[in-house]
Amino acid sequence: MKSSIQALIFDVYGTLFDVYSVKEKCRDLYGDKGEEISIVWRQKQLQYSFLRQLMGQYEPFSKITRDALDYTLTKLELPYDEEKVETLLEAYRNLEAHPESAEILEQMRDKKIAVFSNGSRDMLEPLIKNSVLSELIDEIISVDDIKQYKPTPASYSYALKVLGVERHEVLFMSSNEWDIAGAKSFGFQTAWINRDGMPLDKLGMEPDSIYRDLTGILEWQ
Amino acid sequence: MKSSIQALIFDVYGTLFDVYSVKEKCRDLYGDKGEEISIVWRQKQLQYSFLRQLMGQYEPFSKITRDALDYTLTKLELPYDEEKVETLLEAYRNLEAHPESAEILEQMRDKKIAVFSNGSRDMLEPLIKNSVLSELIDEIISVDDIKQYKPTPASYSYALKVLGVERHEVLFMSSNEWDIAGAKSFGFQTAWINRDGMPLDKLGMEPDSIYRDLTGILEWQ
Known part of the structure; x- marks a missing residue:
């Protein structure tokens, strides 16, 4: 897969x-x-x-x-x-990217790279455009475009439509486990970025991979 | 009203x-x-x-x-x-009723009296049937009957259908403010039983009444 x-x-x-x-x-x-x-x-x-x-x-x-x-x-x-x-x-509009983010995105540039957030564009766009990740991201997708928050199936479906791929062709990353559960339930491949070493939530959905930071996703290259 | x-x-x-x-x-x-x-x-x-x-x-x-x-x-x-x-x-199946509950329900017996909970019947029925409130409650309504949790509009709509009244004819009581916001958004009259003196949540919905315990609802008699 x-x-x-x-x-x-x-x-x-x-x-x-x-x-x-x-x-x-x-x-x-x-x-x-x-x-x-x-x-x-x-x-x-x-x-x-x-x-x-x-x-x-x-x-x-x-x-x-x-x-x-x-x-x-x-x-x-x-x-x-x-x-x-x-x-x-x-x-919220002036956050630092996690230290490994830029290098990992750089190494995965042969794939489409998107961000998909509950944040509205007035929060997301200044944040990303002023960051070191700006040139590495192909699409900024906000739930605000369709007014359906994650983790509804409609929200992940919208991200899929924007990217024009099939759901099993997507690897979805989040540090929020509820977001991983929603994405997995929808049919994405998922990697939970468990930076704080939290236990798995009991929502009936297991991530495909669990990593402590984004470095782990290189094995999906 | x-x-x-x-x-x-x-x-x-x-x-x-x-x-x-x-x-x-x-x-x-x-x-x-x-x-x-x-x-x-x-x-x-x-x-x-x-x-x-x-x-x-x-x-x-x-x-x-x-x-x-x-x-x-x-x-x-x-x-x-x-x-x-x-x-x-x-x-959860052996809770005490709040001390004022029985007397208030007794005094309001000229109206239909229902409980409506996210709890499933395996939790609700033993609790209520073994309590002092058992004879004072006309209907036990569980979201499990339609598998739609509060605060979805569908959940409150189901409770309305069971009772056979109009939405503005309902006074809805909860100590959970998110439940009050959902019920108000659906169109019920609402009384927030704010036992802990919490501030009002910022969900764009205000309760019709706020009381420290159930005694306050006697003014809806």
């Missing part, structure tokens, strides 16, 4: 890009509370995307990310104003 | 019944780790229900609850066997 791969699809946040600098910005502004802010913020950001999809009340990820931050700072009873919120949101 | 209410629909876990005894059982078996187990278990239980719905990979809540517990104990690196797991799962 490995030799049949025509396209590589990468998730963005945590997978190609390191979200560490979001945490750092939280610590810059809120000191000791920074860590807790970044954890609750991420949990709520994910939860709001899932819930809005389930309820049929889609809003773009930029709006959801702001709403999740707003909730987080309210819940933790921390003072905030528009300037603080903008500073924190801006961090 | 309050006078037009024909049916009361109650969520179960946390709303009519106190999930405290699940925590207590976690502490009985795992001491200091009990609190963390109960928090991670609940988060994963919810997340798995949302993700399976989004992926189109429905499994009953009893299975999801077991899978979430399995993940939790693995992640926290705690030893477990089938007996421990069964003891913890059994706690």
Whole structure:
């Protein structure tokens, strides 16, 4: 199966890009509370995307990310104003690529290379265009084009349509295991980039491969 | 609008019944780790229900609850066997009703009274039939009948069909704000039973009423 791969699809946040600098910005502004802010913020950001999809009340990820931050700072009873919120949101548009990302993409250039994210284009495009990966990515695909968040089958189907390949010809990478479960359920080949050494979620779907960073995908060359 | 209410629909876990005894059982078996187990278990239980719905990979809540517990104990690196797991799962079938539940249901008996839960019947029926609320509930409605988890519109639509009323004639109660957002989005009147004094989630839906316990709903009499 490995030799049949025509396209590589990468998730963005945590997978190609390191979200560490979001945490750092939280610590810059809120000191000791920074860590807790970044954890609750991420949990709520994910939860709001899932819930809005389930309820049929889609809003773009930029709006959801702001709403999740707003909730987080309210819940933790921390003072905030528009300037603080903008500073924190801006961090999402200025992430560093993980150190191995560029070299791995370079080595896999004989395949189509796409990113596919729940992020809306106002978040994704500045991030990717200002990064070292800009020239290495053939397609930026956002769920916002069809307003269907991952992990719905419709979202992965859209990515497939943009790339014009068959589902078994895709290798899909994400550091989010729920995203891997959704992609596997849809019929992609999958590699879970398990950077934090987490246990496998119990969602009835196993990744085809599990790696600690993107280097492992070279065996799909 | 309050006078037009024909049916009361109650969520179960946390709303009519106190999930405290699940925590207590976690502490009985795992001491200091009990609190963390109960928090991670609940988060994963919810997340798995949302993700399976989004992926189109429905499994009953009893299975999801077991899978979430399995993940939790693995992640926290705690030893477990089938007996421990069964003891913890059994706690969900032996919850105490919140102290005000019976009296409030009694006072509202001129309306149809239903429970509507993501729980499957193997969890719900033993719980309710062995409780003080058994004689006060006209309908036990489970999403498992149609395999559509809350907060999808299809789930609330099913509850409506079972009760044979119009959506604006329903007052829906839950202690889970995501459930209130889904019910409100569908068109029910809603009362959020905010027992823990949490801030309002930013999901674009506001409850019609917010109460600290079920006593407040008497004003919908």
